[in-house]
Amino acid sequence: MKLLLKNAKKLSSTSELKTVEVLIENNTIMEIGETLNIVADQTIDCEENLLLPGFIDVHIHLREPGGENKETIKTGTKAAARGGFTTVCAMPNTNPVPDNEEAVRSLLKKIEADAEVRVLPYAAITKGLQGKELTDISKLAEEGIFAFTDDGVGIQTADYMLQAMKQAAACGKPIVAHCEDNSIVYGGVMHDGEVSEKLGLPGIPSLSESVQIARDVLLAEAAGCHYHVCHVSTKESVRVIRDAKKAGIHVTAEVTPHHLLLDETAVLEDDANYKMNPPLRAAADREALLEGLLDGTIDFIATDHAPHAADEKEKGFQGAPFGIVGLETAFPLLYTHLVHTGKCSLAQLVNWLTAKPASVFNLPYGHIAEGASADLTLVDLEKQQEIDKATFLSKGKNTPFHKWSVQGIPVLTIVEGNIAYKEDEHE
Ligand code: DOR
Numbered sequence: 001m002k003l004l005l006k007n008a009k010k011l012s013s014t015s016e017l018k019t020v021e022v023l024i025e026n027n028t029i030m031e032i033g034e035t036l037n038i039v040a041d042q043t044i045d046c047e048e049n050l051l052l053p054g055f056i057d058v059h060i061h062l063r064e065p066g067g068e069n070k071e072t073i074k075t076g077t078k079a080a081a082r083g084g085f086t087t088v089c090a091m092p093n094t095n096p097v098p099d100n101e102e103a104v105r106s107l108l109k110k111i112e113a114d115a116e117v118r119v120l121p122y123a124a125i126t127k128g129l130q131g132k133e134l135t136d137i138s139k140l141a142e143e144g145i146f147a148f149t150d151d152g153v154g155i156q157t158a159d160y161m162l163q164a165m166k167q168a169a170a171c172g173k174p175i176v177a178h179c180e181d182n183s184i185v186y187g188g189v190m191h192d193g194e195v196s197e198k199l200g201l202p203g204i205p206s207l208s209e210s211v212q213i214a215r216d217v218l219l220a221e222a223a224g225c226h227y228h229v230c231h232v233s234t235k236e237s238v239r240v241i242r243d244a245k246k247a248g249i250h251v252t253a254e255v256t257p258h259h260l261l262l263d264e265t266a267v268l269e270d271d272a273n274y275k276m277n278p279p280l281r282a283a284a285d286r287e288a289l290l291e292g293l294l295d296g297t298i299d300f301i302a303t304d305h306a307p308h309a310a311d312e313k314e315k316g317f318q319g320a321p322f323g324i325v326g327l328e329t330a331f332p333l334l335y336t337h338l339v340h341t342g343k344c345s346l347a348q349l350v351n352w353l354t355a356k357p358a359s360v361f362n363l364p365y366g367h368i369a370e371g372a373s374a375d376l377t378l379v380d381l382e383k384q385q386e387i388d389k390a391t392f393l394s395k396g397k398n399t400p401f402h403k404w405s406v407q408g409i410p411v412l413t414i415v416e417g418n419i420a421y422k423e424d425e426h427e
Contacts, residue, residue, distance in 0.1 A: 307396020
């Protein structure tokens with residue numbers, strides 16, 4: 001089956017836009033050229049929209065198994081496809097936790113059956129994410145696991161983290177860390193700052209994140225391990241990571257769209273659509289995150305898509321679980337609020353969503369090139385929309401961005417040559 005994409009704009013290496021045709025066959029990009037003179041089985045007119053490598057999100061929650069009321073592999077990957085994502089990496093805070101070979105095999109089977117985009121699952125660092133017993137990292141790596149994390153919780157003791165890093169280093173796999181020292185969280189539910197004080201809510205100190213990153217970069221250096229920091233949220237964390245990179249330690253980091261676009265002042269009332277972990281921090285933190293992203297301290301963007309049920313999120317900051325959805329809003333929000341405002345270029349944003357995460361995790365995706373997997377996202381940069389959570393394909397509607405006006409909408413997503421999402425079929 002030959003699929004031909006016509007009239008697609010492509011970003012050149014010098015960031016110019018060129019109109020191209022792309023031939024896809026056998027899941028692969030076979031040819032790219034101005035005009036290909038090919039009779040294909042199917043032709044799609046891209047109408048001068050921008051053709052990008054499929055986006056990669058290394059931090060999402062699919063909730064299956066165990067949390068199917070919040071999301072399933074099917075609904076989460078439909079949401080991913082709508083957002084232009086062709087590869088997503090699923091966090092292991094599910095029930096059961098993928099912490100043994102049998103659970104991993106069963107998860108891979110479910111993914112194979114149901115996923116609409118490529119899903120790479122993480123396996124846990126400790127059994128049941130309990131921080132008390134390490135998983136068998138080398139055995140799980142043999143099952144095809146690409147990286148290890150206890151996301152949702154921090155690894156509380158240096159000893160476990162060091163042992164895990166040594167094992168991961170021995171099989172060439174990264175340790176991916178949710179950094180949070182529980183001993184200094186003090187039951188907080190939002191950033192410990194002026195807004196938590198005003199609303200009378202317990203605060204999460206910045207230090208609970210940065211102090212664990214500071215510990216871990218030293219452990220990573222000792223273990224010779226690739227250490228990746230999840231959802232960086234504080235200016236002190238950015239500083240620690242910057243210093244660690246300067247010292248030659250193999251540390252990489254991600255930041256979420258919400259930490260780049262919002263800070264604690266967005267929280268006007270006790271609305272848990274603004275509750276996530278780590279929390280929205282102060283304005284100075286938000287500025288430091290963007291600065292860190294621009295100077296390469298933070299490597300790329302990941303959404304931390306965390307769907308929850310509406311009745312749980314109605315419980316306010318004290319009662320609701322942490323987390324917001326992000327897959328269906330990421331590109332439009334970032335294009336509108338970073339590229340349109342001149343804070344970064346389109347090429348930078350695309351890099352943070354494609355080639356950069358791919359290179360950090362050694363994934364063979366994130367590029368449009370002959371011979372590459374046909375993972376592609378077509379974006380209508382002119383199209384404007386108001387974000388409407390009722391239209392989300394995700395089961396989760398928990399977003400602080402409902403009714404935000406955005407521009408730059410993914411309209412077609414192709415995974416390994418197959419159409420995973422086409423906007424006009426969903427409108
Ligand atoms: O806000 C969050 N939600 N942060 C996490 O670390 C976990 C996630 C979830 O699973 O809901």
